[in-house]
Amino acid sequence: MEPFVVSALKYRPQRFEDVVGQESITKTLDNAIATDHLAQALLFCGPRGVGKTTCARILAKKINSKNDESADDNNFAFNIFELDAASNNSVEDIRNLIDQVRIPPQVGDYKVYIIDEVHMLSQAAFNAFLKTLEEPPAHAIFILATTEKHKIIPTILSRCQIYDFKRISVTDAKNYLQKIAESEGIKAEEEALHLIAQKADGAMRDALSIFDRIVSFSNETITAQHVSVNLSILDFDTYLHITKDLIEGNIREVILSFDKILSKGFDGHHFIVGLASHLRDLWMCRHKDTVELLEVGEATKKKFLEQSETASLDFLEKSIALANACDLSYKSSKNQRLHVELCLMQIASATDEKKKSKPYIKPPTKREQKPTITEEKQAVVEEKPAIVVEEVTTPAHTEVESPTTTDKQVDEKPIELNIKPKGVSGLSLSSIAIQKSIKANQPSNGKSIRDQQVGQERLEAAWKQLSSKLESEGEYNLAALLNLDIPRLKNKTEIHLNFPNKTNKVELESEKAKVLEALGDELKNDLLTLVIQVNEEEQKNYIYTPKDKYEQLVKINPVVDDIRKEFDLDLN
Numbered sequence: 061m062e063p064f065v066v067s068a069l070k071y072r073p074q075r076f077e078d079v080v081g082q083e084s085i086t087k088t089l090d091n092a093i094a095t096d097h098l099a100q101a102l103l104f105c106g107p108r109g110v111g112k113t114t115c116a117r118i119l120a121k122k123i124n125s126k127n128d129e130s131a132d133d134n135n136f137a138f139n140i141f142e143l144d145a146a147s148n149n150s151v152e153d154i155r156n157l158i159d160q161v162r163i164p165p166q167v168g169d170y171k172v173y174i175i176d177e178v179h180m181l182s183q184a185a186f187n188a189f190l191k192t193l194e195e196p197p198a199h200a201i202f203i204l205a206t207t208e209k210h211k212i213i214p215t216i217l218s219r220c221q222i223y224d225f226k227r228i229s230v231t232d233a234k235n236y237l238q239k240i241a242e243s244e245g246i247k248a249e250e251e252a253l254h255l256i257a258q259k260a261d262g263a264m265r266d267a268l269s270i271f272d273r274i275v276s277f278s279n280e281t282i283t284a285q286h287v288s289v290n291l292s293i294l295d296f297d298t299y300l301h302i303t304k305d306l307i308e309g310n311i312r313e314v315i316l317s318f319d320k321i322l323s324k325g326f327d328g329h330h331f332i333v334g335l336a337s338h339l340r341d342l343w344m345c346r347h348k349d350t351v352e353l354l355e356v357g358e359a360t361k362k363k364f365l366e367q368s369e370t371a372s373l374d375f376l377e378k379s380i381a382l383a384n385a386c387d388l389s390y391k392s393s394k395n396q397r398l399h400v401e402l403c404l405m406q407i408a409s410a411t412d413e414k415k416k417s418k419p420y421i422k423p424p425t426k427r428e429q430k431p432t433i434t435e436e437k438q439a440v441v442e443e444k445p446a447i448v449v450e451e452v453t454t455p456a457h458t459e460v461e462s463p464t465t466t467d468k469q470v471d472e473k474p475i476e477l478n479i480k481p482k483g484v485s486g487l488s489l490s491s492i493a494i495q496k497s498i499k500a501n502q503p504s505n506g507k508s509i510r511d512q513q514v515g516q517e518r519l520e521a522a523w524k525q526l527s528s529k530l531e532s533e534g535e536y537n538l539a540a541l542l543n544l545d546i547p548r549l550k551n552k553t554e555i556h557l558n559f560p561n562k563t564n565k566v567e568l569e570s571e572k573a574k575v576l577e578a579l580g581d582e583l584k585n586d587l588l589t590l591v592i593q594v595n596e597e598e599q600k601n602y603i604y605t606p607k608d609k610y611e612q613l614v615k616i617n618p619v620v621d622d623i624r625k626e627f628d629l630d631l632n
Contacts, residue, residue: 106225227262
């Protein structure tokens with residue numbers, strides 16, 4: 061029985077052409093050897109498993125054999141010296157190296173010194189190495205390799221020609237694994253090799269180690285299920301299924317699927333990170349220019365494209381943000397399972413309202429269930445989040461009122477109001493925001509301004525109906541303000557009122573936008589204005605006694621009198 065050799069050693073590249081994912085570096089080194097432009101000190105830096113040491117060994121062999129292609133590599137084995145700086149990092153080790161550098165090669169033209177993990181050298185060892193590195197003998201070439209370039213002192217970096225190795229892409233790693241599988245006679249699904257390449261995170265050595273592990277488990281046939289079970293990762297189909305339920309807003313199925321994932325031993329943090337990545341891939345599928353950024357097989361890419369068509373860009377962007385926020389705060393959460401479940405609920409609730417019959421998380425309140433505005437006003441209000449949007453039922457038969465319609469015919473139609481939100485003070489910031497929102501939306505609806513003629517009788521009737529409607533809606537304060545005076549129509553569009561004090565004037569002016577909107581709808585006139593004046597004579601003699609104040613309070617809010625009777629209170 062032959063001894064087993066791991067794939068990382070068995071398939072280690074022996075030529076620059078075999079190195080995966082570093083074409084720019086290998087071509088540069090190859091050309092430098094051919095033209096005798098090779099520097100005497102080179103620094104190979106980059107993440108683990110990307111080919112730094114492999115390229116250093118290939119370079120060391122090719123330097124001496126460039127003029128003799130038929131020569132055996134073993135002829136120049138004595139010209140290559142490897143030093144592990146992790147275990148030989150003292151000044152004495154560097155001095156021994158310097159003593160060897162002085163001796164010229166017996167065979168070939170160059171002696172090559174490969175120092176791996178060079179960042180592990182001590183400060184004193186770096187300083188002892190400086191002079192030799194700057195002015196080495198003509199027959200000496202130094203190749204330094206490290207994964208942490210930032211730990212090397214600047215004086216060393218300035219003396220080296222630096223080559224930055226990049227992470228190996230998922231596609232390149234998958235293709236290399238495919239070649240190895242074919243040479244070994246192993247059947248491997250494309251999606252399975254993609255999962256291995258993704259798990260390796262750009263390191264070819266890690267990908268080969270995982271490949272050997274999966275081969276030992278699967279016995280000549282590698283499937284995505286085998287990879288998922290052995291590496292404790294979730295396959296694409298799992299995320300496709302969960303995302304389908306998220307898009308449809310099916311929270312119950314999403315929570316049950318997440319429970320099954322946890323019962324299989326998968327970590328909640330790993331799941332939410334994978335979901336964020338999956339949603340990101342769906343977003344990339346929405347445009348032909350970004351779809352090429354997907355590092356998946358063709359069959360999986362087709363599934364992604366199909367699912368991306370069922371989700372809007374707005375949903376995907378909100379979902380990615382929610383999943384990313386859950387990822388960032390996962391470790392600090394006390395109840396991590398609930399943390400992920402809440403994120404899934406929010407994502408499912410982010411589905412377009414057009415595709416959902418009702419929201420899952422926030423049930424409608426009683427006030428939200430009352431249809432009180434027309435569809436025309438609803439379209440305007442929906443543009444501003446400060447105003448509550450209400451469902452509207454439009455009558456089957458609606459007659460358009462002509463300019464000759466009589467006052468009596470108009471008075472028979474009830475007033476449709478949308479005074480929201482209930483209980484907001486007329487002097488509050490919320491009320492001011494609502495007024496600005498209504499004013500900003502009125503002229504932007506793209507419709508012509510209504511200017512139907514208004515008479516005094518129509519105005520008084522509409523004013524009375526408006527006051528009654530407000531009182532039935534619980535807006536007692538505003539209803540009482542409208543009852544303080546009878547409106548008088550002047551200049552066809554000006555509504556004049558006389559109030560006993562400035563406080564009443566300020567309160568009504570703060571609610572003026574609501575009143576004018578309701579009157580405009582009823583009287584079919586958008587040009588109405590409200591002019592409020594203070595009667596100085598009445599202001600001087602207005603309520604001062606406790607009894608008068610109490611009667612005024614009862615007029616504004618009749619509940620006050622009920623409270624007095626309930627507790628048998630007397631006025632002093």
